[in-house]
Amino acid sequence: MCEALDIHHTFTVNQIENGDIICFQKRPKSCNQHLYPSVKLFLEHVHKLTKEGRKICALEEEIVEFRRLSDLNIAANLECTQLRHERDNAILQVDEFRGQNDLVRLQIEEAKKECDQLRHELDNAMRQIDALLNQNTVGRIQIEEAKMECSQLKHERDNAVRQVDELWDRNSQFILEFRFTCLEQATEHFKDLCKIGDTEYGCVYKGIINNTTVAIKLSKSESLFQQEVSVLRQGGRHANIVTFVGMCSEVSALVYEWLPKGNLEDRILCADDTPPLSWHIRTQIIREVCCALLFLHSHKPNASVHGDLRPCNILIGADYRSKLYNFGMSTLFLQPGSCPPNLTSRLPYTDPEFLTIGDLTPLSDVYSLGVIILRLLTGMPPLAITKKVREAFRSDNLHLLIDKSAGDWPYTQAKQLALLGLRCVEMTREKRPDLTEVWTVVEALVRKPPAPSCPAHFICPILQEIMNDPQMASDGFTYEAEAIRRWLDGGSNRSPMTNLALPNRVLIPNRALRSSIQEYLQASVAKAVSSLNLNL
Template sequence: MVPHFPPDDHTTPNIKSTAVAVDKDKNSPHAVRWAIDHLVISNPVIILIHVRHKLSTPNQSAGEAESGDSHDTKDLFVPYRAYCARKGIQLKEVVLEDNDAPKALLDHIQKNCISSIVVGASTRNALARKFKAYDIPGSLIKSAPNFCSVYVISKGKILSARTALRPLANTATPPKQLSSVGLPPTPDHTSEENGARHARTSWRNGGQERMAMERNNDVTRATTRERARSSPTNMSVENIELPNRGSRTSFSRNSVSDEHHDYAGPMMFGSIDISGQNLDFSIATHSPRESSLARQSARELEAEMKRLRLELKQTMEMYSSACKEAISAKNKARELHQWKLEEARKFEEARLAEEAALAMAELEKAKCKAAIEAAEAAQKLAEMEAQRRKEAEMKAKQEAEEKNRALSALTHNDIRYRKYTIEEIEAATEKFSGSMKIGEGGYGPVYKGRLDHTPVAIKVLRPDAAQGRKQFQQEVEVLSCIRHPNMVLLLGACSEYGCLVYEYLDNGSLEDRLFRRGNSPPIPWRKRFKIAAEIATALLFLHQAKPEPLVHRDLKPANILLDRNYVSKISDVGLARLVPPSVANSVTQYHMTSTAGTFCYIDPEYQQTGKLTTKSDIYSLGIMLLQIITAKPPMGLAHHVQRAIERERFAELLDSTVTDWPVEEALLFAKLSLKCAELRKKDRPDLATVVVPELNRLRELGRNSETHNNYGYNNNGGHIESHFGWASHIRI
């Protein structure tokens, strides 16, 4: 074992010592902090022990190994030195070199009588990797001496511990008795020597009072023997009875000099006063002359004792002053050492801060250079983007102007529909009389009238409608270009006042008939399957329009009109959008700046993202198909139908006004509707290949099962007139 810093020679087993086994693992700092906070209290000294692995190859010299590990060992203790300096703790560093780390630690504990050892918990990346076959915490807990407490620390907390089984015994050399043979040196030399011996003893173990008593006893014996030797009465030293002030005998010089104690307390001195004692000397003769000589000798002895006591007092004062100066010097040295450590730490921090500042400056310089380059590139891109945007704006402006010119020309010169004057419209509606009003929509009021001897429905633009003019132009453009038996027919328009003239449909909207407004009769299930197939067919026609597909965006029962034979027609295409053919499917999406539609029918994905496709109409179709067979409001309808199917109670949701539902076919119809109402576009079926064929199959099933009691005929076979009371609720 090679100690990096030799242990203090003044450490005594009686003073509790604390050691911490440290390495490069993460738990060693926690162990040091815990030991300082909980163990280092009365004795502000801590010993850090590091076990360095021995040479692995015999050819490598010790010098090479020491030079290779010295830097690592130095770096290992650096943070602990600064921490102990801040805490005011004296640090001792010990480096042991051994291949068996637990054995080296146990030997050091036994030899140096360590009372407490703290070690960090083993980790795979530190002690356990360096000493692969050893579990140091476990070995210490199992094999440490019974006077040593072992603490295993992990992350600042005690992981396991084993306290000492017995206190540390005092192993100092026992005191020796003064020899009664031979005389001590002269009083002067004896006092000086005893003073020096007392100084060493007091400095080592703090036994001031005991050494003072020993010194007085030695002086008394020495003086008595000297007087007895020179006295004619030949006094015997062995017969002198000295007072015993203490219960313990004084230590011999060898016993004191062998002890190794630091100064641990204030100086306490004592002396022996024998002036009042009865010194009984055995005298061989009792003649008056001899008695006189004895009394004279006693007086001289007393005077000598007073002189020796005075010298002893002066020596003690000098020694006390020297001790105080030594303590002051030691404190100053300790303060100087701490100041030196603090200055070294500050210097190291300043050096590291300077290096970090230089590195940061280099990094900032590189970042600045990169930022300048990025700014230049961004400026170039911005210039290019500004140029492209300017060109795009100019192109869009030109296209808008061309479109406005085309719409204006279409409004004034389009021959695809008839143009009515406002006077004709007023005459047909009796100047927009309230009795002729048959409905109200978001676009404006709807009036029933007669133009060219034909019943018509006239939709008038409301003056405060924000998007009314745009919807008017959109609806004119769409309906004047397309013809389909299931699309409402535009007969004409008055562009100056925003009036649209449609064919009049007797049975009003699908919504009014499903909810039986005006006490209208229920629609049979065969008619409902037929209406669903017709709506899907007309919607497919819009999606396959040329040159660009049309998305309706507001498909709902209120915008499905029924004629007297319950033939359905899609109306209100003012919100329809032309989308490029490349974005008509669900793969590529057409982004809209603002969504349009009716709550509960609008596509959720289109509402959130503004991305419009033909699949957006499929969601609205699915909700409307569920209403056709249930006649219930659209709010949460898909969820209710799904739960009813899962609980096998679907028949309870069917419209109760129809008593002859084919439940199996209605269930297939409902499942197809739920697929259309999926939240994600990619999960909805294709209209042309899935939805329309299935609805046509159900329509044919209704046709085949239809009897002679067709809806719309009375018992006599005559057709019921179409002037129902519910026709007044039509909305276009």
């Protein structure tokens, strides 16, 4: 007899007798009667259910297998479609490559034809060269004609330069006017970080206007501003005078070109751990200052006198080219009975006769130039420098005073500069040399003599040396590549020869001139070797 048990009922092992079978049947909650009165019927039912369950499981497995096969079939169809698509793309690419191959073949054929044409033209050119070589007389005539044409072009160029100068003089009254807001933007509202100097003439700031770095000077007073504008209107343009860009009348400000190397005083003192100036650069600076003074003194009807020529008023560009600054302004400070600012720094450069007579002349600038020459030569402070150099010169100990940081300064040149500087700083004007005489001495010292019998057009106008890599600039002149690139990279956009604006910065290799120079140098070497062999 099968007895129903509570599923939650618990019993011990002792309560289970041998042969008892405990079965659990899940039934609806609503059913209160026993479905199976005996274990046998229950087990038979379970056995039947197991066979049916197995069949169901088998069918379910077949269904799962069919689904898997169906998925595989779908995936295979998709892959087949993808492969067909890739096949079609591959066919298209093959067709495209075939087309490109045909195009390449056509290009190769055209290149072969062009090569044949070039060979033909080369043969014609060689025949023409042979014909020209056989016509030496005609070639000489053409060279003479070319020289005459070159001379004519130079004459026309000189006329053009004169015309430009005349136009500049006519338009010298026109000065670019800037708004104050423009200067504020350029200097970030005159931030202290942009301030680079403060002198008796005004505060100077570094700024950027239209992507160009400039120097902006706020004049100390309206009278200084008006005086400087007046001087700039009467002056002119020169390669060794700071270029005036414009002004702002609202705040009495003037805008100049930016020269990144600062002033000569700082360079002599090696301020901010800058390297010392070489003797080559120092002699070049002396030459450039002298050239600028000649320009100022040549003004008609009255010569322009700088009046405050000191190293702090000589600015240095990126290429170590020097330019005068603050010229013609000293008359506002040097009135009779007045005490000018910075008297201690001015006095060593001031003409002694001016202190007694009260007038400035070109020879006053010559005195200041003499002190600058002695400073560049010795690197010493300006106070009592004349006495020290004169004593060393008389005792033949000049070599002890020459600034060693400038390098191996040729003693002959150093001695000539010392003598020239001492002549310039004579107490009376009548004993000082004229600036033209100073220029003659300085120009001879700076200019490097070319090789004997060397053609003049082999010499670089900047370096005064035979060129190794001649490059023609847009001004029509040929320069050594390194020299003209340094000139352009220094921010200059004007011709080193004419001071006119360069149309562009393009440099063209002058291969014909380079070949001529190489032939000349090879011939010179061969001649030197032959002479040496004869001497041996």
